[in-house]
Amino acid sequence: MSESSPQGILVCDKPQGLSSHGVVSRIRRWYGTKKVGHAGTLDPMATGVLVLGLGRGTKLLTYITGVSKTYLATIRLGSSTPTDDADSGPDCFAVPADLATVDTPAIEAAVAKLRGPIDQVPSAVSAIKVDGKRSYARVRAGEDVQLKARRVEISSFEIIDIRFSAADGHIDVDVEVDCSSGTYVRALARDIGTDLGVYGHLTALRRTRVGDFELDQAVTLPADLDTAPPALMPLAEAARTFLPVVTVRTEQAIALMQGKVVATEGSSASADSVVAVICDDVLVSVAEVRRDGGLKSLTAFAIDLA
Template sequence: MNDSSPQGILVCDKPQGLSSHAVVSRIRRWFGTRKVGHAGTLDPMATGVLVLGLGRGTKLLGHITGVSKTYDATIRLGAGTPTDDADSEPDLITDPAVLAAVADADIETGVAALRGPIDQVPSAVSAIKVDGKRSYARVRAGEDVVLEPRRVEIDRFDILETRRDLGAGHIDVDVVVDCSSGTYIRALARDLGADLGVHGHLTALRRTRVGPFDLGAAVTIPEDLDSPTPPLLPLAEAAAALLPTVSVDAAGAKALMQGKSLAGPWASGGEALASGAEVAVIGDGELVSVAEIRGDSSLKSRTAFAIGLA
């Protein structure tokens, strides 16, 4: 059985103004395939790394969604918006005298307080579902939505530059953030402003890294979708960047695809693999499956990628 449709991972540099769904639609047209998905939404205002899976690459997206991410952002202190970013007009304005009293040291202290593990309340205008309905849809319908806090990890939250324009009523703070999956950078902007007593929202956001995938590997989506398509990152290479790898021969690959277990113990890079570990199984240079190390040290396939073996 041969599958000539595109199979692999594409890292793209999402342009401003497009939703992640719109990017998926453009990639479908560009590559001439329907089976395309993405690993984690970027708001239309944001730019930067959006990882997409094509064909069997969509099966790998679940392993990409939960990885850590890096963002460059600009936080504007002095005003808040309903969406916590620049996609809506300010509805909370700080008194200029109060804003002028905020020193750089105060901003640094506020940023430091938001590093590490924190309980973050996501922005109400978000895609989180509440009783089966998107939170943003409930807000737009006039409902007062307050989401439950979520534990996230802010590994890095550093100030790059602070620019004051008190005449215009704001202080802009350029930052870089390394964080766990599920973190809302616009919620960090909102909370920093709230902690300083001056309101805050996000005016710029660029995602520069998703796990092992960064802007250096990203392609720009052309306006002319009849342009030649770039090569996709092979599934084996993408999986190896995300997970420990083990190699199997043709017989082992076929056995895994038939639902059988392969006796262990198993190791990757000279390190023994513990029970419960997820691994990328490679056979003849191809991704056979994402498998799990069982309690008896055997290997059992969880997600099959190879075709024509079972």
């Protein structure tokens, strides 16, 4: 890979109707490079923060994927869809009399049950692999897929607005969700609908935060990719947003990239933690702090320190 090729992190505002892979394809054309990846898929219906890595930035994506996220969403009560969102049409509908009994306290109580650590069954139409094959592919092939529950953390789940449209056969609930990586917001909509006995799915989803990467940092993809692309966020700057930092001298950086254990000096990083190792404002490595205080590289970033 040429040193003149793009290197860094890009925070993108994914448009509706485009898959995360579709965004990657556009970014490849926009920056003229094949080395592009993303951290954390957004469904085609969803919009908002999608963090991309270019060049050596793809190595950093592994560590970005696991950070917490924030979403704005609209949950529609009164019907469900095969995908638990608006990417498919409703196939089950609430009995009007049952929907008429759903009031604000009932919705608030259902939301409250999903705060904190919960065991969530992901949506069957998801990218989770079952015996080596994507769950959504098995569902589309006609299989009955039953996924296992996973522990996730819903640190905040707040209702913004409730709009009752019983005459139209639905109730729309706008919410904001702070959650751990691996949480399916559309599964929250499904489970609230199930709890209330009236079905539920998402009609809108916008990711506003990935770790410390915020929506106001995000770049909008232009219609014309002949437009000059913006400068990328340097890897050291990006790593500082979600990892503790340990600064080393040049000789330590070289040793670390050679696979050697390097002693830390004056670092407050705790044992077994993962840190960004920076030398002269350049990201050298993502490393683990050993129990003896030494640093052991987990992912080295090939750079010239001569």
